[in-house]
Amino acid sequence: MKILVTGGAGFIGSHVVRRLVMTYPEYHIYNLDALTYAGNLENLTDIDQAPNYTFLKADITDASHIQTLFETYRFDKVVHLAAESHVDRSIKDPLAFVRTNVIGTMNLLNACTSIWKEDTENNLFYHISTDEVYGSLGADGLFTEETSYSPNSPYAASKASSDHFVRAYGETYNFPFIISNCSNNYGPNHFPEKLIPLFINNILEMKPLPVYGDGNYTRDWLYVLDHAIAIDTILHKGKVGETYNIGGFNEWKNIDLVHLLCDMMDDTLSRKRGTSASLITYVKDRPGHDKRYAIDASKINKELGWKPSVTFEEGLKATIDWYLNNKTWLEQVTSGDYQDYYTKMYQS
Ligand code: NAD
Ligand code: TYD
Numbered sequence: 566m567k568i569l570v571t572g573g574a575g576f577i578g579s580h581v582v583r584r585l586v587m588t589y590p591e592y593h594i595y596n597l598d599a600l601t602y603a604g605n606l607e608n609l610t611d612i613d614q615a616p617n618y619t620f621l622k623a624d625i626t627d628a629s630h631i632q633t634l635f636e637t638y639r640f641d642k643v644v645h646l647a648a649e650s651h652v653d654r655s656i657k658d659p660l661a662f663v664r665t666n667v668i669g670t671m672n673l674l675n676a677c678t679s680i681w682k683e684d685t686e687n688n689l690f691y692h693i694s695t696d697e698v699y700g701s702l703g704a705d706g707l708f709t710e711e712t713s714y715s716p717n718s719p720y721a722a723s724k725a726s727s728d729h730f731v732r733a734y735g736e737t738y739n740f741p742f743i744i745s746n747c748s749n750n751y752g753p754n755h756f757p758e759k760l761i762p763l764f765i766n767n768i769l770e771m772k773p774l775p776v777y778g779d780g781n782y783t784r785d786w787l788y789v790l791d792h793a794i795a796i797d798t799i800l801h802k803g804k805v806g807e808t809y810n811i812g813g814f815n816e817w818k819n820i821d822l823v824h825l826l827c828d829m830m831d832d833t834l835s836r837k838r839g840t841s842a843s844l845i846t847y848v849k850d851r852p853g854h855d856k857r858y859a860i861d862a863s864k865i866n867k868e869l870g871w872k873p874s875v876t877f878e879e880g881l882k883a884t885i886d887w888y889l890n891n892k893t894w895l896e897q898v899t900s901g902d903y904q905d906y907y908t909k910m911y912q913s
Contacts (some may be wrong), residue, residue: 572647574604625669635676635869659719666723696719752789753887778850780820787813788880812860
């Protein structure tokens with residue numbers, strides 16, 4: 566079984582690659598990644614010598630390179646994670662999101678349909694998506710697999726578009742696909758532009774913690790290893806043509822989460838309680854900021870038996886410890902271009 570994972574050098578992808586390489590020595594796992602600012606092979610140094618692992622540097626927007634790779638390796642299944650993934654970047658440069666998330670996904674779909682003509686039984690295109698395609702919830706209710714798409718950010722619109730193309734290929738070409746839509750992930754190897762790793766890094770450096778708007782925005786948080794387990798479960802037990810929502814049953818208002826993180830960091834760093842919270846700074850709101858995301862993950866729970874394995878406190882503690890024990894990783898990814906990014910995003 567040859568499994569292609571795209572975006573395997575990124576945050577979630579690296580955890581998926583590690584899990585598949587270590588759990589299934591009988592499979593060969595190919596990790597295709599363009600190594601953008603978000604891709605880092607340092608995330609995989611513990612498994613990169615494994616006999617069932619191969620890294621392929623490629624850009625999914627390059628249709629002819631992608632086609633050549635599919636003809637050369639003839640992958641049986643694809644787990645597609647490669648994407649531009651940060652909402653704030655999508656507000657500054659929406660076209661980059663169309664290129665990678667929409668056209669890149671199309672190139673993969675076309676490469677798959679070209680080599681999977683005779684045998685779709687053993688083939689699967691598993692598309693990893695986000696709960697952000699559903700838009701924003703009010704105070705009540707949860708996103709189910711039946712919730713209509715209503716994306717509000719260019720990122721969410723590009724992911725929604727790619728989800729639609731995947732489903733359309735299923736209807737039109739009898740193409741074997743599964744889609745999963747997951748809530749916000751957190752954990753080791755998370756690039757410090759997203760809320761939790763950015764704030765961990767700023768607390769370490771005693772820099773301001775920029776809370777958007779009034780901080781009363783709600784997200785549902787899932788530990789990244791639990792997402793990797795869900796992806797493994799769906800890859801092996803999911804039904805072709807289905808969509809599965811994945812979530813943490815774990816809703817937090819941003820400001821409450823930030824206070825919890827500050828207290829945990831103060832304790833871990835032996836700082837006086839309140840030291841980190843004094844860094845909280847309310848800043849201009851994100852345009853089009855979605856008020857609340859919350860996932861109903863009962864389908865994957867009932868049909869495939871998956872549920873999160875760690876509590877938020879356990880996951881957050883493990884995450885903080887990982888960043889403290891991997892300061893070189895953090896320094897490496899926050900040098901160079903990161904400084905320009907930070908100035909552009911937060912000093913204007
Ligand atoms: P990430 O930004 O950390 O990693 C993305 C990876 O894709 C990087 O390794 C990058 O180099 C690679 N990549 C980007 N453009 C590419 C291109 N043109 N060709 C090849 N590779 C390219 O993202 P992540 O947070 O790990 O998210 C992975 C997937 O999961 C995405 O599809 C995202 O939409 C989805 N998702 C993320 C979350 C979350 O909370 N992070 C939640 C739900 C769904
Ligand atoms: P983020 O981690 O960017 O994920 P997403 O936008 O995909 O949900 O942001 C999570 C929440 O935190 C979101 O409501 C925006 C907010 N946020 C801040 O308040 N300050 C920040 O610096 C960042 C990056 C996010």
